[in-house]
Amino acid sequence: MTPQGRILGIGPTDNTSDQRTPRQRLRLIPEQARSSFVPVVPARFITRSHEWDMTRTAPDRPRAAGVPIEVTGTVRTQSGRPLANALLEIWSANHYGRYRHVEDHSGLKLDENHLGLGRVLTDEDGRYKFWAISPGAYLARPDIGRWRPKHIHMSISGGSSRLITQMYFPDEPNNAADPMAILMGGAFERNIGKPRDVAGADVDEAFDFDIVMGGRNATFFE
Amino acid sequence: MSDAASNLLAPTNEDTCGPYFPIYFADPALEDLTRVDPGLVGQAAGTPIILRGRVLDRHGELANGAILEFWQANAKGLYRTPETEGHPDIDPWFHGYGRLRSASGAYEFKTILPGATDGRAPHITITIFSDGISRIVTQMFFSDHAGNDADPVLQSVGDDAPKLIARHDGRTASGAEVYVFDIIMAGAGETPFFDDLES
Numbered sequence: 001m002t003p004q005g006r007i008l009g010i011g012p013t014d015n016t017s018d019q020r021t022p023r024q025r026l027r028l029i030p031e032q033a034r035s036s037f038v039p040v041v042p043a044r045f046i047t048r049s050h051e052w053d054m055t056r057t058a059p060d061r062p063r064a065a066g067v068p069i070e071v072t073g074t075v076r077t078q079s080g081r082p083l084a085n086a087l088l089e090i091w092s093a094n095h096y097g098r099y100r101h102v103e104d105h106s107g108l109k110l111d112e113n114h115l116g117l118g119r120v121l122t123d124e125d126g127r128y129k130f131w132a133i134s135p136g137a138y139l140a141r142p143d144i145g146r147w148r149p150k151h152i153h154m155s156i157s158g159g160s161s162r163l164i165t166q167m168y169f170p171d172e173p174n175n176a177a178d179p180m181a182i183l184m185g186g187a188f189e190r191n192i193g194k195p196r197d198v199a200g201a202d203v204d205e206a207f208d209f210d211i212v213m214g215g216r217n218a219t220f221f222e
Numbered sequence: 223m224s225d226a227a228s229n230l231l232a233p234t235n236e237d238t239c240g241p242y243f244p245i246y247f248a249d250p251a252l253e254d255l256t257r258v259d260p261g262l263v264g265q266a267a268g269t270p271i272i273l274r275g276r277v278l279d280r281h282g283e284l285a286n287g288a289i290l291e292f293w294q295a296n297a298k299g300l301y302r303t304p305e306t307e308g309h310p311d312i313d314p315w316f317h318g319y320g321r322l323r324s325a326s327g328a329y330e331f332k333t334i335l336p337g338a339t340d341g342r343a344p345h346i347t348i349t350i351f352s353d354g355i356s357r358i359v360t361q362m363f364f365s366d367h368a369g370n371d372a373d374p375v376l377q378s379v380g381d382d383a384p385k386l387i388a389r390h391d392g393r394t395a396s397g398a399e400v401y402v403f404d405i406i407m408a409g410a411g412e413t414p415f416f417d418d419l420e421s
């Protein structure tokens with residue numbers, strides 16, 4: 001079978017997806033140029049030491065409103081190699097579904113104890129850990145009553161691996177109608193955090209979320 | 223690629239970055255690759271350039287909140303990767319990876335003109351993240367380069383090649399060559415995008 005580039009899907013009920021998704025079939029990269037399409041991100045140790053705890057704005061500040069959670073996991077390539085020193089950039093809405101971002105004009109409630117921003121690095125074994133407030137769902141399409149389910153955004157970069165994704169939560173009523181979840185189909189379950197015991201941590205809920213960096217780029221220099 | 227038929231782990235799905243990628247994560251060192259830091263001695267070799275343009279949706283409107291990531295070779299045409307570690311043509315003050323978030327959809331990236339090498343015309347790979355999409359990838363070239371005609375990527379897109387070539391737009395008073403490159407995400411005049419999963 002002759003390989004072909006993909007045609008990207010358009011998220012149902014997602015106006016922005018309709019506006020921005022390329023309509024042409026993606027082009028195949030000529031073999032001679034393939035390696036030029038493999039960005040290598042230099043290690044960036046720009047996290048601040050308290051940023052792993054997103055349940056407060058600083059270590060001496062009170063907890064934000066809502067349910068504090070712990071998220072842990074391992075970042076690996078598809079061949080199973082742990083990705084050490086990868087940078088995770090994390091952002092999420094507060095308990096009320098509001099981002100502390102100048103472009104979030106939803107009018108939902110802000111929380112003076114919540115930034116919703118964090119950066120952590122994976123350790124030598126590819127492990128990461130952070131605390132966050134379990135984010136609120138928010139109404140993405142008021143005209144048709146379509147919500148964005150609870151989710152935490154994560155951007156992972158390290159070496160030739162690059163991924164922007166979202167962690168969703170199990171058994172959420174809004175998961176099924178989410179445009180991106182619909183595009184993922186049966187693979188959506190990979191993007192759902194797995195509940196586990198909090199194991200003594202100062203949080204109310206805990207989730208495992210192992211991340212696998214897909215594609216040939218991630219493994220190019222293995 | 224069939225994961226079921228191999229021992230590969232199933233990849234985590236790419237997902238949209240949504241509209242609220244934190245401006246807080248901006249890193250000035252990744253928006254200007256011509257120098258390491260304004261307070262340090264150390265500057266990339268080569269011709270400084272300013273690459274600017276717009277990211278447009280299929281209605282011709284600016285795609286606000288877009289994140290652009292750049293990847294390029296140094297002035298001698300060498301990419302900085304694990305394979306080229308220790309190569310004499312490595313520029314210690316140039317790593318080749320840039321990133322910016324554009325609030326409006328218009329962007330400006332400061333860097334140096336990448337060199338030609340290995341049968342490739344000078345080029346920069348651009349990865350775009352935004353609300354409504356997960357990740358799309360293209361590669362841009364520079365007008366008036368003799369090597370463009372023989373470049374395999376430009377040849378591979380046939381009549382669409384002009385859509386991947388930035389227009390030269392003069393030189394700034396401080397000596398940077400200006401190139402203009404618009405990215406049309408969808409619809410009429412759509413920029414060719416490349417598939418790095420299936421290729």
Ligand SMILES: [Fe+2]
Pocket residue numbers: 151153240
């Ligand atoms: Fe979001």
